[in-house]
Amino acid sequence: EAGVTQSPTHLIKTRGQQATLRCSPISGHTSVYWYQQALGLGLQFLLWYDEGEERNRGNFPPRFSGRQFPNYSSELNVNALELEDSALYLCASSRTLNVNIQYFGAGTRLSVL
Amino acid sequence: QKEVEQNSGPLSVPEGAIASLNCTYSDRVSQSFFWYRQYSGKSPELIMSIYSNGDKEDGRFTAQLNKASQYVSLLIRDSQPSDSATYLCAVSNQAGTALIFGKGTTLSVSS
Numbered sequence: 001e002a003g004v005t006q007s008p009t010h011l012i013k014t015r016g017q018q019a020t021l022r023c024s025p026i027s028g029h030t031s032v033y034w035y036q037q038a039l040g041l042g043l044q045f046l047l048w049y050d051e052g053e054e055r056n057r058g059n060f061p062p063r064f065s066g067r068q069f070p071n072y073s074s075e076l077n078v079n080a081l082e083l084e085d086s087a088l089y090l091c092a093s094s095r096t097l098n099v100n101i102q103y104f105g106a107g108t109r110l111s112v113l
Numbered sequence: 114q115k116e117v118e119q120n121s122g123p124l125s126v127p128e129g130a131i132a133s134l135n136c137t138y139s140d141r142v143s144q145s146f147f148w149y150r151q152y153s154g155k156s157p158e159l160i161m162s163i164y165s166n167g168d169k170e171d172g173r174f175t176a177q178l179n180k181a182s183q184y185v186s187l188l189i190r191d192s193q194p195s196d197s198a199t200y201l202c203a204v205s206n207q208a209g210t211a212l213i214f215g216k217g218t219t220l221s222v223s224s
Contacts, residue, residue, distance in 0.1 A: 033212075042216035043157070043201065056210040090156055101147075102212065104156040 002027065004093050004105035012111045013081050021076040021108045025093030031055075032074040033094070033102060034066060038087035046089075049074055081112045115140040117204050119215035128224045132189040136202030136215055139183070145205040146178055146185045151217065152198045161187060192222045 005024045013019050025032050034046040045058040049068035063079040072093075078085055088109050092102040116139045126132045134148075145164055149157035163169045163176040163185065175188040185204075189196055199217040206213060 035214075040216075043203075043214035045211045045213065048210065056208075058211065101159060101162065103159070106156050 004091055004103055006089075006091050006105040006108050008108060009106070010109045010111070012113065014113050015081055015083060017081050017112075019078045019081060019085075019110055021078075021089050021091075021110070022073065023076070023091030023093075023105060024073045025091075026103055029093035029095050029103075030072055031094045031096065032068055032072065033092040034074070034076050035090045035092065036060075036087045037090055037107070038084070041087075043090070047076065078110070083112050086110060086112045115143075115204075115206060115213055117202055117213050117215035119200075119202050119218045121216060122219040123221050124218055125221045125223065126192050128192060128194060128222055130192050130222075132192045132196065132220055132222070134187040134189075134200050134202075134218050134220065136185045136187075136204075137183055138185070138202075138204045138213075140204065140207060140213075141180075141183060142207045143204045144207075144209070146176070147203040147212070148174075148176060148185075148187045149201040149203060149214075150198045151201060157201055189220075192220075194222050194224050196220060197222050 007022045031050040036044045048056040066076040068074045088107045090107045091105045094102045118137045148161040151157045161176040163178045169176045173190045177186045201217045202215040203212045
């Protein structure tokens with residue numbers, strides 16, 4: 001069984017650009033979570049999608065947005081990139097509607113120059 | 114702002130010793146607690162979950178929960194160099210709609 005897959009592995013952008021990150025959950029999982037792991041700040045919850053709907057959002061500005069597709073894959077978009085957006089973005093998936101056992105992908109390293 | 118606090122370490126133990134990792138949380142009504150292990154440059158991996166007061170054992174790992182003290186810990190017996198990693202404590206919020214992670218404790222096991 002394939003795990004959570006994320007693409008791209010690395011992404012380099014400049015300030016003001018937009019970044020799109022992609023995630024495919026484990027087969028059978030309907031919930032997808034996005035986290036930001038910046039140096040020294042730990043894992044910060046960004047967004048949770050389930051059955052195509054945004055279920056919860058962390059304390060991030062609106063330029064962080066996303067969506068979940070009918071096949072449960074998900075996309076995270078970051079608009080108007082700032083230097084401090086440089087971080088590892090991790091996607092996780094789970095089976096149930098509530099926060100439960102989450103399985104993480106390998107992440108996308110976003111560098112904003 | 115609900116918080117999860119961990120000592121950042123590094124916690125250094127010799128091979129074969131018991132490593133004790135601690136975590137406190139601020140949301141008194143949290144119900145679900147998790148320990149993740151993250152090797153350098155890798156993604157977090159779930160190693161333990163605990164929902165009730167007391168101890169839960171899985172191989173060399175024991176999770177301990179005390180809801181009255183808002184404290185959860187992870188004991189690693191017979192520590193091995195391969196246990197060297199950052200251990201993240203995670204706590205669910207009241208609604209069960211998000212996991213709140215601590216910043217992690219770095220464990221170093223020397224052979």
